[in-house]
Amino acid sequence: FVYFYIGAFAGGGIVLNGRLFGGPTGNAGALGSMPVPGPDGKPTQLIDVASIAMLEKALNAKGIDGSHLWTSPQEWGDIGAELDEWIANAAQALAYAIVAASSVIDFEAAVIDGWMPLEVRRRLVDAVTDAITG
Known part of the structure; x- marks a missing residue:
């Protein structure tokens, strides 16, 4: 399997x-x-789209302190639109990476794990699934 953290x-x-x-x-x-x-559609690296540091950067750009993302993977509170946008962007990038990796090796599964609340991970996995199958 291919494993993403x-x-x-x-x-x-x-x-x-x-x-x-x-x-x-x-x-x-x-x-x-x-x-x-x-x-923006231009090539970049997965790390530059799907990292939680990118979510923190987006929050900070809106004047929201994103440091609470690092205090607990169980609870981030209500983040709002920045979280929705990060999930959408990260899901597209992860879906692309999964399909690309699977074109080289026929993986049985792709696992997405990480430092995030279970609900956020569920939303991310659902969005990745939708991006691949939709």
């Missing part, structure tokens, strides 16, 4: 035959650097 930075890895695959140099599966379309 969304924390301060987006990253992850590839698990083959029950083991994390690092390749001959240990750099295989560095998913954060995977090229994906950014919100």
